[in-house]
Amino acid sequence: MSKTVSTMVIALLALAILYPIGLVVYQSFLDNPFFQPNVQWSTFGYEFVFSDPDFWTAVWNSVQIAVGMTLIAVPVGGLLAFVMTRTDVPFRRLVEGFILTPLFISPMILAFGYVVSAGPVGIFSVWFESIFGFVPWYLYSKTTFIVIAGLTHVPHAYIYASAALQNLGSDVEEAARISGAGPARVALTVSLPMILPSLLFAAVLIFFMGFEMFGLALILGDPEGITVIATYLYKLTNILGTPSYQLMAAVVVFMLAVTLPLVWIQRKMLRSANKYISVKGKAAAQRPLKLGPWRWVAFALILLWMFVTVIVPVAGLILRSVLSTWGQGVSIFEVMTLDHFRQLFQFPQITRSMVNTLLMATLGGAAAVAVYTLLALAVGRKTEGAAKFVDYIVMLPRAMPGLIAGLAIFWVFLFTPILGDMRQTLVSVWTAYTLVWLAYGLRLITTSFMQISPDLQEAARVAGASAGRVSRDITLPLARAGIIGSWLLIFIAFTREYSTGVYLLSPGSETIGALLVSLWAGGNINAVTALATVNLGFIIVGLAMLWKFGDRRNG
Amino acid sequence: MAKLSVSNLRLAYGDNEILKGLSLETREGDVVALLGQSGCGKTTLLRSIAGLETPSAGKIQVGDKVIFDADHKIALAPEKRGLGLVFQSYALWPHRTVFENVAYGIRLKKVLAEEVKSRVRAAMEGIGIAHLGDRHPHQLSGGQQQRVALARAMVYDPPIILLDEPLSNLDAKLREEARIWIRSLIKQTGRTAVFVTHDQEEAMAVADQVVLLDQGRMIQSGTPEELYGNPNSLFAATFMGSNNQFEGKLIEVRGDRTMVQVGDSRIWALNKSDKTVGETTTVVSRVEVAETSETPGENSLSATLLTKSYLGSRWEYIYDCSGHQVRVTSRKPLPHQSCFITWPADGAWAF
DSSP: OOHHHHHHHHHHHHHHHHHHHHHHHHHHTBSSOTTSTTOOBOOHHHHHHHTOHHHHHHHHHHHHHHHHHHHHHHHHHHHHHHHHHHBOOTTHHHHHHHHTHHHHSOHHHHHHHHHHHHSTTOHHHHHHHHHHSSOOOOTTSHHHHHHHHHHHTHHHHHHHHHHHHHHSOHHHHHHHHHTTOOHHHHIIIIIHHHHHHHHHHHHHHHHHHHHTOOHHHHHHSTTTTOOOHHHHHHHHTTTBSBOOHHHHHHHHHHHHHHHHHHHHHHHHHHHHHHHHHHTOOOOOOOOOBOOTTHHHHHHHHHHHHHIIIIIHHHHHHHHHHTBSOOOTTOOGGGSBOSHHHHHHTTSHHHHHHHHHHHHIIIIIHHHHHHHHHHHHHHHHTSOHHHHHHHHHHTHHHHHSOHHHHHHHHHHHHHHOGGGGGGTTSHHHHHHHHHHHTHHHHHHHHHHHHHTSOHHHHHHHHHTTOOHHHHIIIIIHHHHHHHHHHHHHHHHHHHHHOOGGGGGGOOTTOOOHHHHHHHHHHTTOHHHHHHHHHHHHHHHHHHHHHHHHHHHHHHO | OOOEEEEEEEEEETTEEEEEEEEEEOOTTOEEEEEOOTTSSHHHHHHHHHTSSOOSEEEEEETTEEEEETTTTEEOOHHHHOOEEEOTTOOOOTTSOHHHHHHHHHHTTTOOHHHHHHHHHHHHHHTTOGGGTTSOGGGSOHHHHHHHHHHHHHTTOOSEEEEESTTTTSOHHHHHHHHHHHHHHHHHHTOEEEEEESOHHHHHHHOSEEEEEETTEEEEEEOHHHHHHSOSSHHHHHHSSOEEEEEEEEEEEETTEEEEEETTEEEEEEEOSOOOTTSEEEEEEEGGGOEEESSOOTTEEEEEEEEEEEOSSOEEEEEEETTEEEEEEESSOOOOSEEEEEOOGGGEEEO
């Protein structure tokens, strides 16, 4: 890629990121939606929102939930990582494959699952009551909510903690053992302090995810009226009778003001976490710590966690999707039916949503990966300054929750005359998805580029190839496996995506995720469970492809 | 075949100056070794010539063609310089066969397919890898990979071939063969070559001209004999070969010789500095010129044996001479515990 092309690509990136954000900030200082005639500069939006007690309740709830789930997810995830990487817990290989599943299922689908499984008349609740005579939990309380949020986010902490533990060579631990420290002392004085940066990073990440949470809160918070910032924003949409863009924009700016520093802190922390990894010892074969009979206790606890976070919601959801009705005293085998799945195809918008989701995941995912690849090539060719610029600017979409990015892109298509025609098409949805997953996708691609030694590219330059030629002949062919792997991961990400499409939902551009939100609001539980099951099916296909591909690469 | 001239090259990463005004001239058809410790700037200099680094000042010229000139803002892209470069890692493209690796450079020059084939074949035959054409790099041994890398760099007839530590990835036995082989290959084709190495023995074995670098500057340039036999500085003297070194007071300067007081004795050495009588000076002498004798003589120091070791081809003795450790090698075991060490006056330099 020549210098001019790469400069242009980076300029386009800056435009794609700064324009939507600029538009939101601009809107937040108007007294009416930007499309109305005679809009004036005003701080009405901020005044309204900041004087609304509901807003502050939502903020307080968000903080409580974010803190609560961080306090659950990080210790549990850290412990899980320690048990998995350092002890002789049984069936490690098998368990390892399943620990990350909550990451691949959208939180909204998990929430549906909890409602039909563990809600007041949920399948598991009714079973439990028929056996023990009572139900010891109430799904819609704030405490239950925090526990569920915490447990479903354990994999995020687990990933970072286990990566850090794996990178931590056993020689530093052995050195401590030889100096006279027992296993517990080694864990507390050597292993834990060395992975602390990674744990802190995971904590900030999970707090951030809790703060921007939408799906879980929308479904589980609604019955008791627990609103968080994102659901407050969602409900604000029509509060004044007319579209209340100025209010929404003010909330968005508030959210960005909180999330942006969090993203920045994460960045800093990741750097320092990596610094620790670079002083790692030699990663020799680990000798697992013998737990004795406790290994079965540990195994049972892991199973319990998986039961609560994956099996209960997913099994309940799938089961409910094949039942015509459910309630106290209903016998499962009498109400079994596949009608809900048949009915999916009777509603054109639902059929379309399935086709669209597949299109988005396959072609859209491929197009997004192409964009990320182009960007990675452009950055790779650039001097340090440009790379730094891209590094910083990519932080902005990371700070935008999907719901907000979708809203901003919706406004961009509404605001920009030449884009107007495409607002109600998949183009707008694709733009928003690509933007939301930009940081993630770019990291995947850059990682696979970084595995190519620069010598190979320089050798081609010296042999007479231009920079563009080098990308075509050397970089791309060598990164092919990494690019295909990235596409599969983006496939899964785009399939499970729901919040980004919420504001872009229009006839013709439905995606499963966004449509589920709207079907749920309409109370159509049969269609919701069936469609959510279909979505799970797509994700399983994506995961199967990923595994297959991973096997082939390793083989 | 062309002359390379580099003048006053400067390059820095941030505050870290790598090249501090480096100049260099080579003769046509010479093999030139850039020799120095790691971090002396030798690889950076090579990469600057190839166009992979951009110096902040200076000029690089190949024959009559200016490929870099900071003053006139000329900096040809690496692909426009037409040079050949052999990487330390060989940098063979793993997704291409040996033939495709070698052919890549000429294919880019829009040569007819037939001619590409015949030229690549010729290059591969000349280098002894004609039978490997269909293999992929990971199916080759280290020595074969090195040959492919060389063929790839030479196939399009670059005026100069640059080699970055070409032998460092080979094991010790293979390396000594490869030295001879590389030198004769380059000399046969009559090319100019510049190669980087940190191994002084390798530099002398392969090169016509050795350029010694230290901390981004050229210290000395000349034939291997000049560098080994007539070092111009303490650094050059101690970098090459294995040496004995003494500190002492300068007592007398006579012609091109100096007398230095070491302990109780006085020794003569070739004068290599403008130091005056009374100053402290360092005397360096190659280990192989030192001999022992039972009686004191001219240019001798009394010595007591500290330790000895047997190295197969020779014995090595370490003596103490008034606080200095002195090494002496000998083909036969030496009988003396205490003796005198002596060497010719023109076998030592005072800096």
